[in-house]
Amino acid sequence: MRLFNFLQLPLWVILSSLFSALMGCNSITSSNQDRLIARAENYYLYRSDIERNFESFASEEDSLIKVGDFINNWARQKLLYEKSLINLPQNKISELTHFVDAYQNSLFINAYREFVLKSTMDTLTTQSLIGTYYEENKRNFLLKEPIYRLRYISFPLDNVDRREITRRFKRFDPEDVKFLDSLSFQFSNYFLSDSIWLNQIEVRDRLGYLDQQQQERFLKSPNYYEVKDSLALYLYQLAGRLDRGNVAPISYVENTIRDIVFNQRKLEFLRSFDNDILQDAIKTKKFEKY
Numbered sequence: 001m002r003l004f005n006f007l008q009l010p011l012w013v014i015l016s017s018l019f020s021a022l023m024g025c026n027s028i029t030s031s032n033q034d035r036l037i038a039r040a041e042n043y044y045l046y047r048s049d050i051e052r053n054f055e056s057f058a059s060e061e062d063s064l065i066k067v068g069d070f071i072n073n074w075a076r077q078k079l080l081y082e083k084s085l086i087n088l089p090q091n092k093i094s095e096l097t098h099f100v101d102a103y104q105n106s107l108f109i110n111a112y113r114e115f116v117l118k119s120t121m122d123t124l125t126t127q128s129l130i131g132t133y134y135e136e137n138k139r140n141f142l143l144k145e146p147i148y149r150l151r152y153i154s155f156p157l158d159n160v161d162r163r164e165i166t167r168r169f170k171r172f173d174p175e176d177v178k179f180l181d182s183l184s185f186q187f188s189n190y191f192l193s194d195s196i197w198l199n200q201i202e203v204r205d206r207l208g209y210l211d212q213q214q215q216e217r218f219l220k221s222p223n224y225y226e227v228k229d230s231l232a233l234y235l236y237q238l239a240g241r242l243d244r245g246n247v248a249p250i251s252y253v254e255n256t257i258r259d260i261v262f263n264q265r266k267l268e269f270l271r272s273f274d275n276d277i278l279q280d281a282i283k284t285k286k287f288e289k290y
Contacts, residue, residue, distance in 0.1 A: 038071050040078040045071060113270060124265040130257050134250045141248045148203050148219060149240035151194040153180065154232050155187045162233065169235050170224055188232060194239040197252040209234055 035047040050067060085093065134141070153169060155162070161183065168176035177192060184190055191206060198206070207215050210227065218225045218236055225236040242249070250257075281287035 038075060040075040041082045043078040045074055049074075113273070116273065117266065117269065120269065121262075124269060125258050125262045129261050129265070130254060131250065133257050133261050134253070138247045141253050143242060143244050143246050143248050145200055146219075146241060146243050147197045147199055147248070147252060148238060148242075149194050149197055150203065150206070150236065150238050151192050152206065152234065152236045153187050153190040153192070154209070154234045156231060157228065157233055159186060159233075161186070166226075166233075166235060169237065172237070194237065195251075197240075197242070197249055207236070210236075 036044060037047055037050060038045040050070065053070060054063075054067065088096075151169075151172070153165070155165065159165065165180065165183065168179050172194075180190075180192060184192075203219065204215065207218070210218060214225075214227070218238060219241070222238045222240060225238070227234040227236075278287065
């Protein structure tokens, strides 16, 4: 169903059946200013308030219903709020006002901290900090399962470059990588990033064509493995393996360390930031204790 855009029509057209009297009153502003839609006690609802909450509707009837409900809900909220100020005990009003003020302060303070933090985030987690943390805590990063580095490609048996592709895949120097990457459009499947360490689940997912016995044989030690069927040739190379109990390579745990370092530095930064705010206020006489 084509969406009916509520904002493309003048608001008084859509709401004429609900607010015709209001649209004609003297309190309506001129056509080039915000249009007054409703009043509840000393609160006023304008066209721009409705536009901020609605973009499009399924039909004109849908827009009339939803906008009408929105206006009625707005009025109910304002009227109930005014009633609460009149009828609630004063001590309850004071308690709620204190709670609201504290919550508002917390929202603004946290938003400001996050705003400042984002501007300094890159300096909190430099590669040198990650490297230092890794070197000082290597024993905390012992592998709980084997991890692997591998590469593979598959391509049709009748590929005219089959011999050259196989030769370069085995050798895999920088020029070979460029060559294979330039022919990647000919491969039915490939993964050439053999510097990336993968866990067992990730490896098993990538070796889906091999059966369990073939996978075990291939992953036993770094080697070249070749399989073919009636349509395609599959080339596999295990570039590296680290068994359980070894220290994980920094590249494998870098994201984990980045989070740890960032959270540590974040706490330090916020403590320092809060204290600097206080000290600056003391120096500039914006904060004084009597």
